[in-house]
Amino acid sequence: MTTPTLYGYYRSSASWRVRIALAWKGIEYDLKPIDLVKLEQKTEEYRKLVPTQKVPAFVTKDGKILSQSQAIMEYLEEAYPERPMFPKGLYQKAEVREICQIIACDIHPIQNLGVLIRVAGSDLEKRAEWARTSITLGFKGLEGRLEACSEKYCVGNSITMADFFLASIVGNAKRWEVDMSEFPIITRINNTLSTLPEFQSADPFHQPDCPEELRKN
Ligand SMILES: N[C@@H](CCC(=O)N[C@@H](CS)C(=O)NCC(=O)O)C(=O)O
Known part of the structure; x- marks a missing residue:
């Protein structure tokens, strides 16, 4: 058994949501930064490890590798059951996955690097124009869906994996200067999440591979 390893990039929103999950569960890990701007994901060495050549990737404590943020997080949920990321109810559980997939499958891929x-x-x-328009269109559907399932958080009144996906995609929306006034529910939930230590420590601007000039204390 060894310390798990996360291959990620400070500004990658898919890495960001896994960092929140790791912080939520209190899991210690080693970070191996992959600089996407320098195209380190395209090296032969990284391709051998992660054939899809994307971040995040996660090496488990018994040395097995996984990619895809949701697969990694579902693995963490079962391997580290403390502080669950899913509600108990069958329908609510499916709603959490639904929100995750709206973000991971419909919004995130069309605005990635x-x-x-x-x-x-x-x-x-x-x-910037492409990213802004893509996120705005996706957020219209997300806001509508959250109207039905959200309370304090994305699904009901407990934090779930859906909130990890929400916080990271709102980070991208801010980066591309999406007009958030159209999305009061997304904004309200994100404002609540951003006060929590697990979300703050996973923030891109607190990561060791964040350039000095952007880093927050
Ligand atoms: N569906 C994947 C998305 C992974 C992904 O798109 N990662 C981006 C960064 S957020 C990446 O590695 N991009 C590098 C590239 O496209 O070359 C997940 O959720 O993990």
């Missing part, structure tokens, strides 16, 4: 480069090349303004 690989897509921005393909649609806009090095034109930073065009990249």
Whole structure:
């Protein structure tokens, strides 16, 4: 048994949600930063480890590797049952997965770095416009869904995995200057989450691989 390892990048929202889960569960881990801007995910060495060449990836305490943030988090849920990330009810559990997938499958992929480069090349303004529009369209559906299932948090009154996905995608929305005034429920839940220590410590600007000039104390 060894200390688990997270391969991630400070600004990657998929890595961010796994960091929140690790903090939530109180799991100690080693961080191996993969600098996406320097294309370290494209090296042969990383490809051998993670054939999809994306972050996050997680090496378990018994040395097994996993990629895909939701798969990693569901593994953590079963391997470390303290502080559950799912509610007990069958329907509520499915709602948590539904919110996670709205974010991970419908919103996140169309605004990630690989897509921005393909649609806009090095034109930073065009990249920002694409990301902003994609997140805005996705948030319309997310806001509508949350109207039905949210209370204090995304699903009811307990923190769940859905909140980890929400906090990280709102981080991207802020980065691309999405007008959040259209999304009062998303904003309210995110404001509550951002006061909690597990969310603060997982924030991109508190990570060791965050450049000095962006780092928060
Ligand atoms: N569905 C994956 C998404 C992984 C993903 O898109 N990661 C991005 C960073 S957030 C990445 O590694 N991008 C590098 C690239 O596209 O070259 C997950 O949830 O883990």
